[in-house]
Amino acid sequence: MSEGFLNKIRDQAIQLIAQGKNEYLAGTTLEAKQGGYDKMKLGCQELVKYARQETNQQLCQIASQKLNEFTTEMQNMKAYLENYKASMQGQSQLQPLQQQQQFSQNPQPSQQKPSNGNNGMNKSTNPQDVQDQGKSKLVEGQQALRNNLSTAIVTEKPNVSWDDVAGLEKAKDSLKEAIITPMRFPELFQGARKPWMGILLYGPPGTGKTFLAKACATECEGTFFSVSSADLISKFVGESERLIKELFNMARESKPTIIFIDEVDSMTGNRESGGGNEASSRVKTQFLVEMQGVGNNNESVLVLGATNLPWSLDPAIRRRFEKRIYIPLPDVQGRLQLLKNKMKSTPNNLTPAEFEDIAKMLEGYSGSDMNTLVRDACFEPLRKTERATHFKQTQTPQGMKYMACSPSDPEGQQMRMYDIKGGQLYLPHIEYDDFLSVLPKCRPSVSQGDLKKYEDWTSEFGQEG
Ligand SMILES: Nc1ncnc2c1ncn2[C@@H]1O[C@H](COP(=O)(O)OP(=O)(O)OP(=O)(O)O)[C@@H](O)[C@H]1O
Numbered sequence: 001m002s003e004g005f006l007n008k009i010r011d012q013a014i015q016l017i018a019q020g021k022n023e024y025l026a027g028t029t030l031e032a033k034q035g036g037y038d039k040m041k042l043g044c045q046e047l048v049k050y051a052r053q054e055t056n057q058q059l060c061q062i063a064s065q066k067l068n069e070f071t072t073e074m075q076n077m078k079a080y081l082e083n084y085k086a087s088m089q090g091q092s093q094l095q096p097l098q099q100q101q102q103f104s105q106n107p108q109p110s111q112q113k114p115s116n117g118n119n120g121m122n123k124s125t126n127p128q129d130v131q132d133q134g135k136s137k138l139v140e141g142q143q144a145l146r147n148n149l150s151t152a153i154v155t156e157k158p159n160v161s162w163d164d165v166a167g168l169e170k171a172k173d174s175l176k177e178a179i180i181t182p183m184r185f186p187e188l189f190q191g192a193r194k195p196w197m198g199i200l201l202y203g204p205p206g207t208g209k210t211f212l213a214k215a216c217a218t219e220c221e222g223t224f225f226s227v228s229s230a231d232l233i234s235k236f237v238g239e240s241e242r243l244i245k246e247l248f249n250m251a252r253e254s255k256p257t258i259i260f261i262d263e264v265d266s267m268t269g270n271r272e273s274g275g276g277n278e279a280s281s282r283v284k285t286q287f288l289v290e291m292q293g294v295g296n297n298n299e300s301v302l303v304l305g306a307t308n309l310p311w312s313l314d315p316a317i318r319r320r321f322e323k324r325i326y327i328p329l330p331d332v333q334g335r336l337q338l339l340k341n342k343m344k345s346t347p348n349n350l351t352p353a354e355f356e357d358i359a360k361m362l363e364g365y366s367g368s369d370m371n372t373l374v375r376d377a378c379f380e381p382l383r384k385t386e387r388a389t390h391f392k393q394t395q396t397p398q399g400m401k402y403m404a405c406s407p408s409d410p411e412g413q414q415m416r417m418y419d420i421k422g423g424q425l426y427l428p429h430i431e432y433d434d435f436l437s438v439l440p441k442c443r444p445s446v447s448q449g450d451l452k453k454y455e456d457w458t459s460e461f462g463q464e465g
């Protein structure tokens with residue numbers, strides 16, 4: 001096939017995709033949107049034809065990259081169309097987007113209780129009402145954006161309680177004050193006692209910022225949207241801004257709402273210093289506008305951000321996060337609690353004094369460093385058993401099993417671990433020594449230099465958590 005002909009196929013395919021997408025976004029009826037979707041699909045099929053025949057590797061790669069992008073978009077569109085059709089037919093297994101956003105501890109949609117203060121779109125589960133709501137809300141492209149967002153927003157309760165978060169008492173108190181109290185007792189927050197609108201959790205990696213946000217999600221009574229900046233940054237010009245705008249619109253409709261944005265620095269980095277291109281600066285501006293709530297009532301919408309690079313935040317964004325809470329490395333009490341929590345469900349022979357001893361030795365370790373260390377220590381009994389040359393039969397709660405023993409043990413039989421059948425091996429409990437042997441190889445991941453930076457930033461802009 002001639003090069004010219006091939007290029008023509010490609011150009012036609014791209015044109016078809018673009019037309020289809022526009023028709024889908026602009027379509028105000030189901031038929032119009034379906035038509036746009038079908039056109040896009042046809043265009044993608046043509047693009048595949050082109051890519052199969054293109055001999056230039058680089059062009060072929062570009063085409064398949066583009067195909068990837070289009071098909072991801074089309075998946076969202078398809079989900080939306082199916083969702084919408086199902087809601088029109090009164091089927092409940094594919095819930096309309098509005099219901100998916102409702103945040104409930106109860107997994108059965110039919111038993112969901114409307115949560116306090118939720119208004120507007122979440123109110124009705126009657127199929128006819130849902131259909132009417134759907135039609136009236138189907139403003140140009142808006143539903144498509146919401147559909148995109150619905151895949152990014154996590155609304156399930158993560159099942160992490162305040163008690164699961166070790167230490168960080170001050171941070172927990174601040175969060176309770178800022179999040180839980182205004183949601184439960186909104187009447188107390190009047191006049192100058194306004195609830196906080198932006199809270200930033202910052203600190204070294206692995207100290208529990210995301211974990212703490214999960215606890216907020218579990219414990220709060222309102223709606224909790226969790227999005228990552230990666231989900232809000234779209235490759236299409238102007239779409240990121242629209243996504244951010246729509247996110248805040250959705251939050252306002254189902255308030256009280258917490259919008260949690262993890263790794264917020266990647267979206268709202270400094271506009272002046274290397275922050276980059278025009279697109280990212282527009283994203284930040286949109287974010288500023290939404291957080292400030294010009295022309296919007298932002299009451300009962302709280303933005304909770306987390307970052308380990310607080311100094312790279314744009315100063316204007318920094319100001320929007322009125323409360324900036326430092327999440328430091330755990331102190332000795334925090335480490336002890338974390339250690340005990342982790343070992344709760346693992347058989348061990350550690351005494352309280354040994355627990356304290358280990359907690360003291362782990363100065364400078366973050367929560368996630370400790371996770372790694374505990375996991376490594378839990379493997380030690382297995383490693384010891386792998387090295388053993390003698391085993392003896394022992395009575396265990398689960399019946400007679402083989403356990404490693406010393407070669408001098410009179411009951412010991414010479415064999416290796418892999419000679420024992422599955423289900424017949426008994427691992428010894430974890431000992432203090434197991435921790436000692438893994439300690440030298442599990443080093444802390446946060447350096448003193450890093451800590452100094454966080455402390456300096458805290459004294460300038462933050463508050464101790
Ligand atoms: N204070 C803590 N209490 C209980 N578990 C913790 C604590 N800190 C950290 N962890 C454990 O470490 C893991 C990692 O923590 P998390 O993801 O919250 O860190 P982070 O501060 O968000 O890090 P990053 O800045 O890299 O995103 C958690 O899943 C949790 O198991």
Ligand SMILES: [Mg+2]
Nearest residue numbers: 209210262306
């Ligand atoms: Mg995190």
